[in-house]
Amino acid sequence: MGEMNSAFIVAAIGLGLMIGLSGSGSAIGLVISGSSAMGSLKKRPEAFGALLVASILPSTQGIYGFVGYFIYSDLVTPDISMFNASLVLGAGLMLGIVALVSAIYQGKICASSASAIGSGHEVLGQGLVFGALPEFYAILALVASILLKNLAQ
Amino acid sequence: MIEKMKKLYLLIYHQSKDEFLERLQKIGVVHLDTGDNIQSDAIQDIKNRLSKLDKCKKIVLSNKTKNSKVVQKSRDGGDIEQYLSEIENIENRLGAEKSRLDNIRKEIELLTKWGDFDPDTIRAIEERSGYKLKLFYARDKDYDDIVSGISNDVFVEKIIEEKSKVFFAVFYKNPASLESVRASEEKIPLKSLKRLKKEAARIEESIGVLEKSKSSYAELMDEFDKYRVDLEDSLQYNVVDSSLSPEVEGKALFIRGWVPKRVLKFVEEFLEKEDVAYIVDDPAEGDEIPIKLRNNAFNRLFEPITKMHSMPNYGEMDPTPFFAPFFAAFFGLCLGDAGYGLVLFITVIVAILFGKNKKIRPILYLGFFLSLSTIIAGAVLDSFFGFKITEMTLLPKALKKTAIFTDMNTQMSFAIMLGVIQILFGYFLQTISKIKFGGIKAGLQPLGVFLLITGTVILGVGYGLKGDFSIGPMPVKKIITSIPHGFNVGATLIIAGVALILLFNNIDKKIFVRPFLGLWEMYGIVTGIPGDVLSYIRLFALGLAGGLLGGAFNMIAFMVRDSAPIGINYIGMIAILLAGHIINISLSALSAFVHPLRLILLEFYKAYGFVGGGKAYDPFRKGAA
Structure with a gap:
């Protein structure tokens, strides 16, 4: 009984970190980019579309966390083995930390491109490319966590 | 394709300068080398007028009062500048009235507490x-x-x-x-509070009147736009006029220009009739030759991507036609859902048929190809609105055969394979380009990298991997091992590649220095290319994430259908499906555009050896803006 409970707790912490960290990362990143976009909107109200696209990139990390959750949630049952639970925890940490950090810093890139757009530079495409650079590591973390599930017994 | 250019020296007789420039602007094909920072009173005046016009347009368009009746004034034959001054005047009065109203409101707020x-x-x-x-x-x-x-x-x-x-x-x-x-x-x-309130009401009324008369200028917007074009034309004209350098004691004026070879004959016929002397010459080394891209209808849609990075320079090939099909395919793979492709396809078709905005037509045509590619990719990757096509009971079996990359490992290998292909293609093109513009010796290093990668793939996949390796229906390992003496071929390619890299890097340096410099190049290649290839994993990962998220929304929707009380269960299901898939499709489409863009501009351009920095061909013409 004791063993089963601790395994379940470990797995639940993993899921919690997966969603919690990645969601917080996206939220913080979006606040960073969104506030900058709001400032630019005052200068160029007609650029709303471009600013929206420029500042929305950090939303994807939260989605990766959610996708990870969906992949791992069927593993998490009351009688989960300690081995599988550790996989869930590892995946949660891996995906959560990378998503958290990359979303926050991606938010800063997006904020810069939003303020550049606000000052009249047409750099939406370039800004998106720079924003895609840190995001790749969140994608890698998602892929790695999905591959990790193959080890589950 | 980059269009071939011819250099044109023009000597204009000073007395017929104005008429000649007028006609030259009208034919609008000659790119003139004007100075970068030409200043003159006339130019400054036009710039001031332009900024005044833009300001006034903004003022008129910012008007939020709806249903305001258009105040009829006799506006025909009027001077636009006059109208602009009127608009500015109205805006100033509005500003003054608004600040007065603010002050009065503040006073009212202070006074209200103390009673009337x-x-x-x-x-x-x-x-x-x-x-x-x-x-x-x-x-x-x-x-x-x-x-x-x-x-x-x-x-x-x-x-x-x-x-x-x-x-x-x-x-x-x-x-x-x-x-x-x-x-x-x-x-x-x-x-007196009463009097202040009366005053505030009066000002509000006068603000309303001013706003209304402001909005009446909206009907002039077309004329403003025409006026803007005129101003831009005369700005160009004045810039050219100020760039002419006087020769022969001011009797003749000189300027250098560029003409696309394709229209040279036409330009020469035009110049023959004019009061000018001219010489046509080939571009020389060191010239800053303007770049005009010329592609077929499909590739032209991708030119904005090329321009986003930088125009290629005259000494390299236009990368647009080489990455265009890759970009379309990559977008499809990243979105990776036949259902989403279908939604995009229908949206684009409707917008093409019924949309009025001609400016976004190229984007819509691009969307047409991208959505087609998405439908195909979704069919191949086995995803339709987040469902697996192979698990759909309603579909006929024939349709399910398209799903050839169904499991995750296959999809990932396929993505990496595409990466290897595109990077090899890039080095192949770099070799061709270097040979074309710099001689055979210049092309040997990229050729070396090409051979090194090919050899590594042959040895790695054909002889390094255990078991039977195939990607979907492609028995990759079998194909490679079927090469006669495959192992030796691979090893030879690697040795030849390394030798070429070590001997023919930095060909302007002495040959015995090169092997040492080449070691550094080798280090860059060995550490860089595997990373570049792995970067293509995103093609599979984005499609996977999008598909899984779509599947998650489906699951939640069906949970609601099965567990919610009757009446709201189906409504809830439909609402969740609609909202979920709309969010997913828009975010995935954004990612599916951005990530292939990165693969092109970073990984492919690196292999392609893109330098860029070309100056766009911008002929002296009318209506350029």
Whole structure:
């Protein structure tokens, strides 16, 4: 009984970190980019579309966390083995930390491109490319966590 | 394709300069080398007019008053500048009125608490009795102490209590006795609230009138736009005019220009009839040759991507036609869902058929190809609105055969394979380009990298991997091992590649220095290319994430259908499906655009050896803006 409970707790912490960290990362990143976009909107109200696209990139990390959750949630049952639970925890940490950090810093890139757009530079495409650079590591973390599930017994 | 250019030297006779420039601008195909920072009074004047026009357009368009009747004024034949001044005038008056209204509103806010009193009465009291009025406030618990501490010749009247504060009036004769009032004074204008409100209403009305007359200028917008084009034309004209350099004691004016080879004949015929002397020449090394891209209808759609990075320079090939099909395919793989592709496809078709905005047509045509690619990719990757096509019971079996990359590992290998292909293609093109523009020797290093990668793939996949390796229906390992003496071929390619890299890097340096420099190049290649290839994993990962998220929404929707009370269950399901897939499709489409963009601009351009930095061909013409 004791063993089963601790395994379940470990797995639940993993899921919690997966969603919690990645969601917080996206939220913080979006606040960073969104506030900058709001400032630019005052200068160029007609650029709303471009600013929206420029500042929305950090939303994807939260989605990766959610996708990870969906992949791992069927593993998490009351009688989960300690081995599988550790996989869930590892995946949660891996995906959560990378998503958290990359979303926050991606938010800063997006904020810069939003303020550049606000000052009249047409750099939406370039800004998106720079924003895609840190995001790749969140994608890698998602892929790695999905591959990790193959080890589950 | 980059269009071939010819250099054109023009010597213009000074007396016929104006007419000639006018006609040259009309034919609009000659790119003139104007100075970068040409200044003159005329140019400054036009720039000022342009910024005034833009400001006024913004003012008129910012008008939010709806249903305002268009004020009819006789506007035909009027001078646009006149109208612009009128608009500016109205805007200034509006600004003044608005700030007055703000002030009055502030006063009203201050006064409201003290009630509606008549300042005349107060003045009359002050005059007749000799008592003066001041207003104070204090915390309510201090009020009684304050009142009892006040000297006898001062009268106190409580006006109102609000938020634990007491506001009171004090009548006094001797200013010295005011010192006994231990409270803060409230300085308010002694004005009648009623009159202020009336005044505010009057200003509001006048603001309304001004806004209405402002909006009446909206009907002139087309003429403003025409005027803008005229201004831009005359700006170009003046820039060219100021760039002419006088020769032969000012009798002739000289300027250098560029003409696409394709229209050279036409330009020469035109110049023959003019009062000018000209020489046509081939571009020389070191010239900054303007770049004009010329691609077929499909590739032209991708030119904005090329321009986003930088125009290629004249000494390299236009990368657009080489990455266009890759980009379309990558977008499809990243979105990776036949259902989403279908939604995009229908949206694009509807927009093409019924959309009125001609400017976004190229984007729509691009969307057409991208959505087609998405449908195909979704069919191949086995995803339709987040469902697996192979698991759909309703579909006929024939349709399910398209799903050839169904499991995750296959999809990932496929993505990496595409990466290897595109990077090899890039180095192949770099080899061709270097040979074309710099001679065979210049092309040997990229050729070396090409051979090195090919050899590594042959050895790695054919002889390094255990078991039977195939990607979907492609038995990759079998194909490679079927090469006669495959192992030796691979090893030879690697050795030849390394040799070429070590011997033919930095071909301007001496040959015995190169192997040492080549070691550094090798280090870059060995550490860089595997990373570049792995970067293509995103093609599979984004499609996977999008598909899984779509599947998650489906699951939640069906959970609602099965567990919610009857009546709201189906409504809930439909709402979740709609909202979920709309969010997913828009975010995935954004990612599916951005990530292939990165693969092109970073990984492919690196292999391609893209330098860029070309200056766009911008001929002297009318209506350029």
